[in-house]
Amino acid sequence: xxxxxxxxxxxxxxxxxxxxxxxxxxxxxxxxxxxxxxxxxxxxxxxxxxxxxxxxxxxxxxxxxxxxxxxxxxxxxxxxxxxxxxxxxxxxxxxxxxxxxxxxxxxxxxxxxxxxxxxxxxxxxxxxxxxxxxxxxxxxxxxxxxxxxxxxxxxxxxxxxxxxxxxxxxxxxxxxxxxxxxxxxxxxxxxxxxxxxxxxxxxxxxxxxxxxxxxxxxxxxxxxxxxxxxxxxxxxxxxxxxxxxxxxxxxxxxxxxxxxxxxxxxxxxxxxxxxxxxxxxxxxxxxxxxxxxxxxxxxxxxxxxxxxxxxxxxxxxxxxxxxxxxxxxxxxxxxxxx
Amino acid sequence: xxxxxxxxxxxxxxxxxxxxxxxxxxxxxxxxxxxxxxxxxxxxxxxxxxxxxxxxxxxxxxxxxxxxxxxxxxxxxxxxxxxxxxxxxxxxxxxxxxxxxxxxxxxxxxxxxxxxxxxxxxxxxxxxxxxxxxxxxxxxxxxxxxxxxxxxxxxxxxxxxxxxxxxxxxxxxxxxxxxxxxxxxxxxxxxxxxxxxxxxxxxxxxxxxxxxxxxxxxxxxxxxxxxxxxxxxxxxxxxxxxxxxxxxxxxxxxxxxxxxxxxxxxxxxxxxxxxxxxxxxxxxxxxxxxxxxxxxxxxxxxxxxxxxxxxxxxxxxxxxxxxxxxxxxxxxxxxxxx
DNA sequence: CCTGCCCCACAACCCGTGGTTGTGGCCTGC
DNA sequence: GCAGGCCACAACCACGGGTTGTGGGGCAGG
Numbered sequence: 173x174x175x176x177x178x179x180x181x182x183x184x185x186x187x188x189x190x191x192x193x194x195x196x197x198x199x200x201x202x203x204x205x206x207x208x209x210x211x212x213x214x215x216x217x218x219x220x221x222x223x224x225x226x227x228x229x230x231x232x233x234x235x236x237x238x239x240x241x242x243x244x245x246x247x248x249x250x251x252x253x254x255x256x257x258x259x260x261x262x263x264x265x266x267x268x269x270x271x272x273x274x275x276x277x278x279x280x281x282x283x284x285x286x287x288x289x290x291x292x293x294x295x296x297x298x299x300x301x302x303x304x305x306x307x308x309x310x311x312x313x314x315x316x317x318x319x320x321x322x323x324x325x326x327x328x329x330x331x332x333x334x335x336x337x338x339x340x341x342x343x344x345x346x347x348x349x350x351x352x353x354x355x356x357x358x359x360x361x362x363x364x365x366x367x368x369x370x371x372x373x374x375x376x377x378x379x380x381x382x383x384x385x386x387x388x389x390x391x392x393x394x395x396x397x398x399x400x401x402x403x404x405x406x407x408x409x410x411x412x413x414x415x416x417x418x419x420x421x422x423x424x425x426x427x428x429x430x431x432x433x434x435x436x437x438x439x440x441x442x443x444x445x446x447x448x449x450x451x452x453x454x455x456x457x458x459x460x461x462x463x464x465x466x467x468x469x470x471x472x473x474x475x476x477x478x479x480x481x482x483x484x485x486x487x488x489x490x491x492x493x494x495x496x497x498x499x500x501x502x503x504x505x506x507x508x509x510x
Numbered sequence: 511x512x513x514x515x516x517x518x519x520x521x522x523x524x525x526x527x528x529x530x531x532x533x534x535x536x537x538x539x540x541x542x543x544x545x546x547x548x549x550x551x552x553x554x555x556x557x558x559x560x561x562x563x564x565x566x567x568x569x570x571x572x573x574x575x576x577x578x579x580x581x582x583x584x585x586x587x588x589x590x591x592x593x594x595x596x597x598x599x600x601x602x603x604x605x606x607x608x609x610x611x612x613x614x615x616x617x618x619x620x621x622x623x624x625x626x627x628x629x630x631x632x633x634x635x636x637x638x639x640x641x642x643x644x645x646x647x648x649x650x651x652x653x654x655x656x657x658x659x660x661x662x663x664x665x666x667x668x669x670x671x672x673x674x675x676x677x678x679x680x681x682x683x684x685x686x687x688x689x690x691x692x693x694x695x696x697x698x699x700x701x702x703x704x705x706x707x708x709x710x711x712x713x714x715x716x717x718x719x720x721x722x723x724x725x726x727x728x729x730x731x732x733x734x735x736x737x738x739x740x741x742x743x744x745x746x747x748x749x750x751x752x753x754x755x756x757x758x759x760x761x762x763x764x765x766x767x768x769x770x771x772x773x774x775x776x777x778x779x780x781x782x783x784x785x786x787x788x789x790x791x792x793x794x795x796x797x798x799x800x801x802x803x804x805x806x807x808x809x810x811x812x813x814x815x816x817x818x819x820x821x822x823x824x825x826x827x828x829x830x831x832x833x834x835x836x837x838x839x840x841x842x843x844x845x846x847x848x
Numbered sequence: 849c850c851t852g853c854c855c856c857a858c859a860a861c862c863c864g865t866g867g868t869t870g871t872g873g874c875c876t877g878c
Numbered sequence: 879g880c881a882g883g884c885c886a887c888a889a890c891c892a893c894g895g896g897t898t899g900t901g902g903g904g905c906a907g908g
Contacts, residue, residue, distance in 0.1 A: 173585050175511055190885060203867060205885060210866085217592045222885060224875035231645050232592045234629035235600055239588035246584045247511050250577035254555045254570045262573055291572035307569050528856060541896060543857060548895085560856060562904040 175247055177211040178240045180204055181219060185237065189226040253289055256306075260287030261454035264299050264311035266373055267292065269397060271334040271417025272312035272442055279461045286454040295371045300326060303447045309455050314372055314501040315443040327448050331462050333439040333495060335416040335432065336380075338362075339401075342427040343408040353435040354384040354496070363389045363410050365400060377413075379498035380438055388413075401426060415440065436496040513585055515549040516578045518542055519557060523575065527564040591627055598625030599792035602637050602649035604711055605630065607735060609672040609755025610650035610780055617799045624792040633709045638664060641785045647793050652710055652838075653781040663786050669800050671777040671833065673754040673770065674718075676700075677739075680765040681746040691773040692722040692834070700726045701748050703738060715751075717836035718776055726751075739764060753778065774834040 183193035184204065194201040212219050219233035229237060253260055265272045273290065280288050291308060293299045299311040303326060315328050322328055338357070340347050346360070367374045367390035374390055381388040397420070404412050405426035414420060414430065422428050444462055446455055521531035522542060532539040550557050557571035567575060591598055603610045611628065618626050629646060631637045637649040641664060653666050660666055676695070678685050684698070705712045705728035712728055719726045735758070742750050743764035752758060752768065760766050782800055784793055 173513055173589065175513060178588075189883095191883085200868065201885070202869085202887090205887095206866070209886085215589065215592050217594075219592075224884065226884070231600070231629050231631065231640060235591050235598070235627035236588060238627070239584065239591045243581070243584045243588055246577065246581045250516075250574060250581055251511065251553065253573045253577045254553050254557075256555075260573070262569070289573035289576070291569050293569065302569060529854090538897065539856070540858090540898085544895070547857085562855065564855070 173214060173243075174207070174211070175243065177207040178243055180207040181211055181233075182237075182240055182244070184208060184220060184227055185229055185233070187226075188228065249287070252287070260289045261310070261452055261458065262289045262291060262308045263458070264291050264293045264302070264308050264313075266312055266371075266442075267415075269418045269420065270312075270415040270440070270442070271332050274417050274419050275331070275462065275465060277419075278465065279458055282461060283454070283457055286457060288454075294368065299445065303445060303450075306447070306450065309450055309452045310444055310446045310458060312442050313445055314376075314441050315445075322445070325448050327446050329444045329459060329462060331442045331444050331465075332417065333441050333497075335495075336413050336438045336440065337416050338411050338431040338433055339404060339414045339420075340411040340429050340431065341405040341407055342429065343406075344411055344429070345408070346411070346431060347429050349431055351432045351434045354380070354386070354433060354438060355435075357433070358385040359387065361387055361389065361410050363400075363403075363412050365390070375500070376440060376498055379500075380496075383496070401428065404428065434494070436494045438496045441497055441501050511552060511581075512545070512549070513581065515545040516581055518545040519549055519571075520575075520578055520582070522546060522558060522565055523567055523571070525564075526566065587625070590625070598627045599648070599790055599796065600627045600629060600646045601796070602629050602631045602640070602646050602651075604650055604709075604780075605753075607756045607758065608650075608753040608778070608780070609670050612755050612757050613669070613800065613803060615757075616803065617796055620799060621792070621795055624795060626792075632706065637783065641783060641788075644785070644788065647788055647790045648782055648784045648796060650780050651783055652714075652779050653783075660783070665784050665786050667782045667797060667800060669780045669782050669803075670755065671779050671835075673833075674751050674776045674778065675754050676749050676769040676771055677742060677752045677758075678749040678767050678769065679743040679745055680767065681744075682749055682767075683746070684749070684769060685767050687769055689770045689772045692718070692724070692771060692776060693773075695771070696723040696725075698725065699748050700724060701738075701741075701750050702726060702728050713838070714778060714836055717838075718834075721834070739766065742766065772832070774832045776834045779835055 180193060180197060183196050184190055187193050187196065190204045190208075191201045194204045197204065208220060215232075215236070217232040218230050219236055220227040221230055252258075263276060265276065267273070268290075276288065276290060280286070293302060293308070293311070296311075296313045299308070299313055300323065302308040303311055304323070312331070315322065315330065338346065338352060346352055346356075364377060367377065377388045377390055380386060400412060401420075401422045404410055405422070405428055416430075416432070420430075444459065446459070518531060518535060521534050522528055525531050525534065528542045528546075529539045532542045535542065546558060553570075553574070555570040556568050557574055558565040559568055590596075601614060603614065605611070606628075614626065614628060618624070631640060631646070631649070634649075634651045637646070637651055638661065640646040641649055642661070650669070653660065653668070676684065676690060684690055684694075702715060705715065715726045715728055718724060738750060739758075739760045742748055743760070743766055754768075754770075758768075782797065784797070
C-alpha cells in the first residue's frame with residue numbers, strides 16, 4: 173500500500189474536493205484522482221463517491237478512515253524514533269526478559285506521554301560509548317565492568333538486585349522443591365540460549381558456574397522464549413534460569429515451575445546508567461520512577477508475583493544478606509543526586 | 511516512506527542476510543540493498559551494519575524495529591477493514607457524540623479482541639439497505655421511520671432512551687438552572703450544527719421545535735466539537751443540545767453547564783438494528799453486551815456521570831414516565847430473542 | 849599466507865509506475 | 879439553457895526501482 177495514496181485519500185476527505193487536496197499536496201488534480209483510483213483498485217472497494225460538489229466517503233471509506241489515520245501516525249512515530257534530537261527516550265536493557273524490561277513497562281504505564289524505545293547493546297562498553305555519544309539515553313547494566321570503573325560523566329543509580337530463579341518442567345528432579353541452593357544444582361544441565369559470548373551476561377553465568385560447579389550451557393542461538401519454554405517443559409533433565417522480575421506466561425499444559433534459589437541467592441545487580449550531560453526530559457522522569465519503584469514495597473511485590481506463581485524471593489533476597497554476585501559486580505558505586 | 515522498504519528491512523533483520531531476504535521477497539539481493547539504502551537515506555540514519563556474515567541492526571535500527579512492525583500491522587488492519595468477508599464488525603451510529611458511541615467504547619473495552627469500525631450513514635433507509643446488503647453489520651437508529659416500519663428480516667433491540675440536555679456557557683440566562691422544561695426554552699437560541707437535513711436527527715429536532723415552540727438552528731457545517739464548545743462557552747444567548755450519554759470534555763476555563771431538561775424529558779430512543787441473516791460472530795457479542803448494559807445500573811450510572819458534571823437525568827428519565835419522543839418514534843417494536 | 853568463498857555495494861541498463869498537460873462529460877445552480 | 883465546477887480519461891514523459899554484471903572486503907581452510 174502506498175502511503176502517499178493514503179495521505180491523498182485523507183486530504184480529499186478533509187477538504188471534500190479533489191482539486192483542493194491537489195493544491196495542498198502540490199500536485200495536479202489528475203494525480204490525486206489517479207492516486208485515489210489506484211488505492212481503490214488495490215483495496216478492491218470504492219472509498220469515495222464523486223459528486224458534482226466534490227467527494228465524500230463511502231461506507232468502506234468511513235471504515236477505512238481511522239485506519240488510514242493510524243497508518244500515517246505510525247509512520248510519523250517511526251520517523252521520529254530515529255530523528256536525532258527530540259526523539260523518543262531510548263533505553264538499553266541487557267535482556268528483554270529481565271526486571272528492567274518489566275520496570276520499563278510500568279514506567280510506560282505511568283508516563284504514557286513519554287515515547288519509549290528499548291534497545292539491547294552488545295556490552296557495557298558499547299552502552300557507555302552510546303550514552304556519551306547521545307545515541308541512547310539510559311542503560312540498565314551492572315555498575316562495574318571487569319577491571320574498570322565508570323567515567324565521571326556517567327551517572328549511576330542502583331535499581332534492583334534481581335534474584336535468579338530456576339525454571340523447570342514438571343518431570344524435572346527438582347520440580348517439587350520449594351527452593352534450592354546453588355550447590356544442589358551441580359550436575360544438572362542448565363540451558364540458557366541466546367547469550368552472546370563476551371557480554372557481561374555471559375561473564376555472569378560463567379562466574380556463577382565456576383563458583384558452584386554448575387553446568388550452564390549458553391550455546392545455541394536464541395529462537396525466542398516459546399521454543400525455550402517448550403523444551404524445558406518436556407525435558408526431565410533440562411532446566412533454565414530466569415530473572416525473578418520477569419513476567420513470563422506459558423500454556424497451562426506446560427506446568428512449569430519457578431523455583432527460588434537460596435543459600436546464597438544469586439542476584440544480578442541492575443543499575444541505571446546515563447550521561448550527566450543528557451538533557452532529555454524523559455530521563456529525569458525515568459530516574460524518579462525507578463527511585464520510587466526501588467523503595468516502594470508494592471512494586472517489589474508485583475515484581476516477585478509476576479507469572480501467577482508467587483515467590484518470596486525478590487523481597488527476601490534484597491533484604492537478606494546472603495546473596496551472591498560476581499566479583500566484578502560486587503563493589504557498589506556512588507549514588508548521585510537525581 | 512515506502513512500506514515495501516520497511517517490509518524489506520524487517521525481512522533482512524529476521525533472516526540476518528540480504529540474500530535470504532531477497533529470496534523470501536522474490537527479488538534480487540541488489541534490489542534489497544537498494545531498498546534498505548533508500549530507507550536509510552530517507553531516515554538519515556544507518557539502520558543495519560553490514561558484516562561479512564550478513565547484517566544486524568544498529569541502535570537506530572533496533573529503535574526503529576518495533577515501529578516498523580507496528581506500521582505493517584497498521585497496514586494489515588487497514589486492508590482488513592475493507593475486505594469483504596471476515597472484516598471487522600462495522601456499526602453505524604447516528605452521531606459520534608451520543609450514547610451509542612459511548613456504548614461502543616465500553617463494548618470495545620470488554621471485547622478488545624473484536625475489531626470494530628464505526629461509520630455514520632445518511633439516514634435509516636440507507637442503514638437498513640446497508641444492513642440487508644451486508645455492508646454494515648449493525649446500526650443504532652430510532653426503531654421506526656416516518657410512515658413505515660421495519661422489514662421482517664431486520665432485528666431490533668431497544669437499547670436506551672437517551673435524554674437531551676442543554677449545554678450553556680456561564681453567562682447564559684439559564685446557566686444556573688438545576689433543570690428546565692422544554693417550554694422554558696422557547697425564545698432562546700439553540701444551535702445544533704452539522705445536522706444534515708433529511709436525516710432522522712433533523713426530523714427529531716424539527717418535531718421538538720414544533721411541539722414546544724423552540725428556536726433550533728441546525729444550519730451550518732459541523733466544524734467539530736471544539737469550535738462548537740468555544741462558541742457556546744463565550745455566548746450569553748446561544749446554547750446547544752447534547753445527549754446525556756455523551757462523554758464531553760472541555761477546557762476548565764469554559765465553565766460549561768449541562769442542564770437536564772424535564773417536564774417532559776425529550777429522549778432519543780436508540781435501538782440496535784441488524785440483519786437476521788448476518789453471521790458475523792461479533793454481532794452476537796454486541797447484542798449481549800447491549801442487553802446487559804441496558805439492565806445493569808452501573809452502566810447507566812457511568813453514562814450519566816460522563817463529563818465530571820454529574821446529572822441524574824439519564825436514570826430518572828428512563829424510569830420516569832414523563833418523556834417526550836417524536837410521534838414517528840413513539841411506538842415500540844417487537845423485541846426478538848438474542 | 850594465500851586463496852576461495854560468501855556477502856554486500858556499485859554501475860549500467862531498461863521497463864513500468866506515476867507524474868504532467870490537454871480535454872471531455874456530467875451535474876448543478878443561476 | 880447555459881455557464882461554471884469538478885472529476886475522469888488519454889497521451890506523453892521522466893524518474894524510480896527493478897534487473898544483470900561486476901567488484902571489494904572479511905573470514906576460514908588449506
